[in-house]
Amino acid sequence: xxxxxxxxxxxxxxxxxxxxxxxxxxxxxxxxxxxxxxxxxxxxxxxxxxxxxxxxxxxxxxxxxxxxxxxxxxxxxxxxxxxxxxxxxxxxxxxxxxxxxxxxxxxxxxxxxxxxxxxxxxxxxxxxxxxxxxxxxxxxxxxxxxxxxxxxxxxxxxxxxxxxxxxxxxxxxxxxxxxxxxxxxxxxxxxxxxxxxxxxxxxxxxxxxxxxxxxxxxxxxxxxxxxxxxxxxxxxxxxxxxxxxxxxxxxxxxxxxxxxxxxxxxxxxxxxxxxxxxxxxxxxxxxxxxxxxxxxxxxx
Numbered sequence: 001x002x003x004x005x006x007x008x009x010x011x012x013x014x015x016x017x018x019x020x021x022x023x024x025x026x027x028x029x030x031x032x033x034x035x036x037x038x039x040x041x042x043x044x045x046x047x048x049x050x051x052x053x054x055x056x057x058x059x060x061x062x063x064x065x066x067x068x069x070x071x072x073x074x075x076x077x078x079x080x081x082x083x084x085x086x087x088x089x090x091x092x093x094x095x096x097x098x099x100x101x102x103x104x105x106x107x108x109x110x111x112x113x114x115x116x117x118x119x120x121x122x123x124x125x126x127x128x129x130x131x132x133x134x135x136x137x138x139x140x141x142x143x144x145x146x147x148x149x150x151x152x153x154x155x156x157x158x159x160x161x162x163x164x165x166x167x168x169x170x171x172x173x174x175x176x177x178x179x180x181x182x183x184x185x186x187x188x189x190x191x192x193x194x195x196x197x198x199x200x201x202x203x204x205x206x207x208x209x210x211x212x213x214x215x216x217x218x219x220x221x222x223x224x225x226x227x228x229x230x231x232x233x234x235x236x237x238x239x240x241x242x243x244x245x246x247x248x249x250x251x252x253x254x255x256x257x258x259x260x261x262x263x264x265x266x267x268x269x270x271x272x273x274x275x276x277x278x279x280x281x282x283x284x285x286x287x288x289x290x291x292x293x294x295x296x297x298x299x300x
Contacts, residue, residue, distance in 0.1 A: 017044070056083040064093040071097035071116065075104060076172050078179035082116040090114065100165055102173045127177050131192055134170045135239050138199050138206070141167055142232045142284070145210040149277075150225045157214055164207040171200040191298045198294065202235065202287045209280035218273035227267070227278065230260050231285040238288040238295070245299045250292055257289045 003015045027033070035044055055074055059067055067090050074082055084090065091106075094114055098104050108115040141163060148155045174196045178189050209228075212218070234256040241249045264282050269275050 052080045053078060054081040055079045058085045059090065060087050067093040068097040072100060072172060075101050076175040076179060078176055080118045084114040085112055087112050100168060102169050127174065130170060130174055134174060134196065134199055137167050137170065138203050139236055139239060141203055142206050142235060145206050146228050146232060149210060149213045150220060155214060157211065160207065160210055160214065164203060167203040168200055171196045188298055191294050195294050198287065198291055202284055205280050205284050205287065209277055212273055212276050216273040218271040218277065220274060223267055224274065224277065227260060227263055228281050230256060231281045234285040235288040238291045241292065242295050245295060253289050253292060257285050260285045
């Protein structure tokens, strides 16, 4: 929407605010708002609590996976209360979805109606610390994968799923908090939102690498282990770059990616599942290098 700038007698300039926004945020004459300047953008926000965001869906004709996807998407979008209607019993699907997110609970079930609410009551703080934790959890996930794949061989598919779920939980939590407009810096919020998807993608690739080893127990060489460790170092350097950006670090990550690419071609592997592991390892360093673009955007 467009607004005209009005020049006042005392040389001040004003604009009118949308009445719908004023009413939704319970503002009135004399209410205090926050104004942030970002080059050509002007962000106007308020600390007043928003009204509870509610959604009601009829899920009679959808599959179990789709039930879960609806819940996870609404959670990330910032919805506070979800009412699901279904003639089928979808309790187990709801339980699976809630196991993948933080702070939501099924508080009532009446015949064909399921009521899910946010128990956090909108308290989302320390987002930068959450982001840092997600990044660190992803790196630790890769470290644990390499240790188990090439040494311990103790992990099961069930325990692996639990590990992956923990990373995904925090990625969704971060997406939800950003969608609830808790970052005043618009550009930073967009970059961090994209970053959360990228880290979730890397985590999924690590999970696939680990799952391939558990399911098929392929033969693994020292060269394959070295390739995985080199790929992990690239991910660690992408983390360091975010907090200590430098041209030298950028070059270092790109050089490491090229080395992983070259070494992966030189590997002599006959086992098709070991070949699959190589593809996952290469993809992880590729995705880690792609984070450079986001880091430059947020630090420029």
